[in-house]
Amino acid sequence: MKRRLTFKGTIVIxxxxxxIISFIKQELTMKRIQNDIVANQQELTKLKDENFKLQTELDNTPSHDYLEKLVRERLGMIKEGEKVVNSQKEN
Known part of the structure; x- marks a missing residue:
């Protein structure tokens, strides 16, 4: 006996x-998204480390005003247009 596929059977198949096709597509999409998440988390970790290093370097760097004061006192440098006035204390 041959069984013939009915219209309902064809629709069910x-x-x-x-x-099945939708399920496979969804699984592939989820896998791709998970890989993207892992890559982005690694990039975020790398950027946070770099940010921490730069912030530490910035915190350890003296301010501009402090550096200017050191240059003026130790090296005797002046800004353009300024005049040097030497005052000598009398003993």
């Missing part, structure tokens, strides 16, 4: 095939 097509729906099952569509479901």
């Amino acid at each position: 097509l729906l099952f095939v569509i479901f």
Whole structure:
């Protein structure tokens, strides 16, 4: 006896095939998104480390005003247009 596929049977098989295809596409999309998340987390960690290093370097760097004061006192440098006035204390 040959069994003939009915219209309802054909619809059920097509729906099952569509479901399987959709499921596979969804799994592939989820895998890709998970890989993207891992890559972005690694990039975030790297950027946080770099940011921490730069912030530490910035915190350890003296201010501009302090550096200017050191240059003026130790090296005797002046800004353009300024005049040097030497005052000598009398003993």
